[in-house]
Amino acid sequence: MENFEAWNPVHLHFGRGVTSKLPDILPQIGRKALLLIGKGSVKQNGIYNIVAGAINASGIEMIEFEGIKPNPLLSDVRKAVALGIARKVDMVIGLGGGSVIDSAKAIAVSIPGHLDPWDIFKRVVKPERALPVVSVLTLAATGTEMNQFSVIQNEETLEKIGFGHPLMYPVHSFLDPSFTITVNRDYTVYGITDLIAHSLESYFGEGEADLSDRFVFSIVAEAMEFAPHLLADLASYELRARMMWAATTALNGLTGYGRRRGDWTVHALGHSISMLFDTPHGATLSIVYPAWLKYLSSHIPNRISKLGTALFNDGSVDGTIEKITGFFQSIGSPVTLAEAGIIGNDRQKLLEHWVRVQAQGNIYRLGSVDYNFLLTHM
Amino acid sequence: MENFEAWNPVHLHFGRGVTSKLPDILPQIGRKALLLIGKGSVKQNGIYNIVAGAINASGIEMIEFEGIKPNPLLSDVRKAVALGIARKVDMVIGLGGGSVIDSAKAIAVSIPGHLDPWDIFKRVVKPERALPVVSVLTLAATGTEMNQFSVIQNEETLEKIGFGHPLMYPVHSFLDPSFTITVNRDYTVYGITDLIAHSLESYFGEGEADLSDRFVFSIVAEAMEFAPHLLADLASYELRARMMWAATTALNGLTGYGRRRGDWTVHALGHSISMLFDTPHGATLSIVYPAWLKYLSSHIPNRISKLGTALFNDGSVDGTIEKITGFFQSIGSPVTLAEAGIIGNDRQKLLEHWVRVQAQGNIYRLGSVDYNFLLTHM
Numbered sequence: 001m002e003n004f005e006a007w008n009p010v011h012l013h014f015g016r017g018v019t020s021k022l023p024d025i026l027p028q029i030g031r032k033a034l035l036l037i038g039k040g041s042v043k044q045n046g047i048y049n050i051v052a053g054a055i056n057a058s059g060i061e062m063i064e065f066e067g068i069k070p071n072p073l074l075s076d077v078r079k080a081v082a083l084g085i086a087r088k089v090d091m092v093i094g095l096g097g098g099s100v101i102d103s104a105k106a107i108a109v110s111i112p113g114h115l116d117p118w119d120i121f122k123r124v125v126k127p128e129r130a131l132p133v134v135s136v137l138t139l140a141a142t143g144t145e146m147n148q149f150s151v152i153q154n155e156e157t158l159e160k161i162g163f164g165h166p167l168m169y170p171v172h173s174f175l176d177p178s179f180t181i182t183v184n185r186d187y188t189v190y191g192i193t194d195l196i197a198h199s200l201e202s203y204f205g206e207g208e209a210d211l212s213d214r215f216v217f218s219i220v221a222e223a224m225e226f227a228p229h230l231l232a233d234l235a236s237y238e239l240r241a242r243m244m245w246a247a248t249t250a251l252n253g254l255t256g257y258g259r260r261r262g263d264w265t266v267h268a269l270g271h272s273i274s275m276l277f278d279t280p281h282g283a284t285l286s287i288v289y290p291a292w293l294k295y296l297s298s299h300i301p302n303r304i305s306k307l308g309t310a311l312f313n314d315g316s317v318d319g320t321i322e323k324i325t326g327f328f329q330s331i332g333s334p335v336t337l338a339e340a341g342i343i344g345n346d347r348q349k350l351l352e353h354w355v356r357v358q359a360q361g362n363i364y365r366l367g368s369v370d371y372n373f374l375l376t377h378m
Numbered sequence: 379m380e381n382f383e384a385w386n387p388v389h390l391h392f393g394r395g396v397t398s399k400l401p402d403i404l405p406q407i408g409r410k411a412l413l414l415i416g417k418g419s420v421k422q423n424g425i426y427n428i429v430a431g432a433i434n435a436s437g438i439e440m441i442e443f444e445g446i447k448p449n450p451l452l453s454d455v456r457k458a459v460a461l462g463i464a465r466k467v468d469m470v471i472g473l474g475g476g477s478v479i480d481s482a483k484a485i486a487v488s489i490p491g492h493l494d495p496w497d498i499f500k501r502v503v504k505p506e507r508a509l510p511v512v513s514v515l516t517l518a519a520t521g522t523e524m525n526q527f528s529v530i531q532n533e534e535t536l537e538k539i540g541f542g543h544p545l546m547y548p549v550h551s552f553l554d555p556s557f558t559i560t561v562n563r564d565y566t567v568y569g570i571t572d573l574i575a576h577s578l579e580s581y582f583g584e585g586e587a588d589l590s591d592r593f594v595f596s597i598v599a600e601a602m603e604f605a606p607h608l609l610a611d612l613a614s615y616e617l618r619a620r621m622m623w624a625a626t627t628a629l630n631g632l633t634g635y636g637r638r639r640g641d642w643t644v645h646a647l648g649h650s651i652s653m654l655f656d657t658p659h660g661a662t663l664s665i666v667y668p669a670w671l672k673y674l675s676s677h678i679p680n681r682i683s684k685l686g687t688a689l690f691n692d693g694s695v696d697g698t699i700e701k702i703t704g705f706f707q708s709i710g711s712p713v714t715l716a717e718a719g720i721i722g723n724d725r726q727k728l729l730e731h732w733v734r735v736q737a738q739g740n741i742y743r744l745g746s747v748d749y750n751f752l753l754t755h756m
Contacts, residue, residue, distance in 0.1 A: 015382060221592065241379045
């Protein structure tokens with residue numbers, strides 16, 4: 001085991017009706033909130049009314065910014081920063097999925113110093129303060145509700161990158177599984193893919209941490225066991241709850257304690273696909289992972305074998321890769337570029353993007369990757 | 379899944395040499411520390427010199443209180459509170475095992491309001507403030523380093539009870555596995571028993587929380603797999619590290635999220651044994667658990683069966699109980715009262731204590747327990 005720090009200050013409220021606590025909690029945090037939402041689905045399904053009602057009942061002032069996109073854009077984040085500065089907000093509330101909450105973090109860390117968010121994400125400036133972030137989650141997927149990370153994309157430079165800072169932990173996160181019941185089948189699937197990928201990215205990192213491995217197996221097994229049940233019964237509160245908590249634990253630190261670092265290559269490669277073809281994030285991960293496992297099979301076969309033994313009682317490398325790929329297929333997540341409509345010359349564009357943009361990032365193992373090998377396997 | 383809150387503010391530093399961070403961290407917390415230690419083993423094995431040296435290097439003033447006993451006494455806690463008040467300390471550092479850190483918490487929550495610790499533990503007064511607690515752990519066992527709980531015993535009333543309050547989370551905890559290498563075989567065993575018991579107490583609580591069940595299985599399996607290796611190689615840093623982290627995760631909240639409550643009956647019954655016969659805490663748990671499982675087998679056989687399937691690939695209730703009992707025996711932890719020297723009239727004393735003292739507490743299932751049944755099985 002490597003030395004590590006375990007510290008996660010997020011105060012998380014999980015369960016049915018937890019946003020009814022907002023009127024008690026928000027006045028302890030500030031007086032004027034920037035409320036961030038996506039493209040309006042929360043206004044159609046009634047969640048907005050519940051949450052905005054609770055915010056209003058708290059007596060704090062609310063400035064709204066609507067329109068954060070599923071792969072959140074730097075331009076929207078910048079607009080929201082300008083609005084927050086102009087209106088002198090003292091907290092940011094993200095109501096939505098990972099893109100909204102990631103944006104809320106980027107905005108909150110930019111406002112106090114009047115910083116440009118991209119300068120922060122590109123490590124050009126170091127933030128020293130942040131407004132408190134409150135998250136109200138509507139999608140079980142990214143884990144952003146209980147971590148310090150944010151991912152945004154710069155549509156001018158065609159970069160999608162992540163940034164993490166302790167100032168960016170939400171102070172309170174509200175997870176009501178009933179808020180995820182209207183998520184459609186496709187996005188439910190992509191959330192499951194995302195949480196499994198997060199667990200595996202940690203598992204395939206560097207450093208031996210046996211108990212963290214077991215926690216990975218627990219989370220992945222939970223998702224794989226209950227995914228078919230959930231997809232057969234999207235309105236089940238209990239199954240939504242299980243998947244929501246699994247997604248949070250997949251990226252709140254638990255799976256990584258004692259490792260040197262995770263291996264975020266699949267996410268990096270997937271970001272290129274989202275960037276170029278607007279493919280949903282989770283779908284990019286199920287496309288890249290099988291190819292990545294084939295690549296890893298010649299480098300760290302023992303790790304794949306340990307995973308297969310734990311998940312499938314099958315220690316063979318090929319069998320493990322087949323079963324993981326088969327799981328993604330069984331829930332309807334694409335495992336090839338063609339299934340996502342990425343064909344012909346698109347593949348060449350993707351290769352160029354990988355080489356030109358994502359390989360610039362400081363991502364583990366990425367320097368040595370044979371991109372052509374990967375492309376032929378996806 | 380039940381509604382729950384997940385919040386654990388402890389900043390935990392794990393690994394070799396982590397106490398070298400003390401000089402940076404302590405001045406952020408206060409100016410004058412009460413340093414609490416046990417009966418002096420840290421002075422013999424050199425750990426005291428390392429930690430006291432780091433405290434002195436931090437420039438803060440240090441008032442020392444030595445002599446906390448393994449089952450910590452209220453009288454010692456009261457003396458330390460008086461010392462802390464007299465010397466106007468502004469933080470409490472616990473250097474030792476669970477008893478020292480539990481005492482540090484009880485002291486820290488008593489000093490600001492000049493409260494009597496027993497009034498707090500008996501819920502007669504509610505604490506409103508606490509001094510910050512810093513823990514430096516020397517024993518992998520109780521999990522107190524990352525939770526809000528404390529257990530002390532009142533030698534006048536013969537009560538040993540626990541109390542928890544959010545004010546009592548340590549602000550920083552330092553876990554250097556090399557500090558546990560001088561722990562002798564017996565106390566290493568009792569620590570393993572304790573962490574397994576904590577995991578099971580959570581598992582046998584009320585409410586269905588499947589992922590938390592999986593985390594329980596992970597922690598117990600980790601302990602069971604590596605215990606024999608550790609006992610064969612007590613000086614192994616890596617094995618000490620694995621057991622130390624397992625012990626922390628067994629009682630830092632992780633195993634309980636989504637349950638209504640844990641079942642702390644085995645701890646309550648074990649406390650009577652410690653109280654009356656000064657038996658080490660971990661040893662009392664391996665004595666009580668097999669009997670308790672036999673009692674549970676007629677009430678919740680499915681839970682025992684699920685546990686056995688996960689741990690031993692054996693879903694039979696009797697087989698599971700046998701294997702858990704066999705594990706405790708295999709590491710040399712007593713599984714009967716007689717093995718701990720509790721014989722003859724002692725058993726009657728124990729029965730009377732259970733009825734008179736521990737059943738007064740508000741402990742799940744305790745009201746309906748057939749004490750004679752339990753006694754005949756231990």
